[in-house]
Amino acid sequence: MPIAVLVVEDEALLRFDIADYLAEKGFEVHEAASADQALRILETVREIRLVFTDIDMPGSMDGLKLSAAVRERWPPVHIIVTSGNRIAGKAELPPGSLFFAKPYIPADIARSMQGMLAGGAV
Template sequence: MYPANFDGMPDGKDPPIRVLLAEDDFLIRLDFADSLRSQGFEVVEVSSADEGMELLKFHVSFNLVITDLNMPGRTDGVGLAKFVRNLTTKTGIVLVSSEPRPSEPELFDLVLRKPVWDLGARIKHLIGKAGYGD
């Protein structure tokens, strides 16, 4: 993994898009992370919104946050999205949940309903349209 302030590759290529993946179900998180990595994303996995917020508190930066809605801990995916939005508007936020609709959908750039197949390809399409890797 690159340091949080890394801004370029030694060969002049752009660094990979860094994704924070917050999902409490281990098997789903494993599937999502593998799918994202197969598309060239750098993925940091956490099992709760609380863990994701701890990383963000220490200024670890991400181009994109992908979160489940309901997770164990003090906060959920909506709380994580609010925390990210308070830090920056440049980070894209994707909700992937079995819930039909989040309480505050305006926090999310994309809402996907589980089950989601080939998440990496869907996210790569979003990145291309929105430019979160820029």
């Protein structure tokens, strides 16, 4: 059974690219264009085990606030944050989360996801 992940990215081409790559690697990929949409998906798709989110997005919250909400409401869900505009320090991220600057290498994202989900080092 594939592991469900949620990709949250408002730039459609970036979202499609990483979602396709992760699907090719065997993940069940759900997509959201905003934090608000991501929360609705998380409320209905209980199988999601990891959220990969951009920081800068339109809507009621950015990716850092989304990450905090995910950690609070769904503590077992792993989180990876990305941005092309800023570097998020450990103090800004929920405990156990990772940060990748854009442009990232999709293989590095998939490898980190696999490591986080396996409970090992990333």
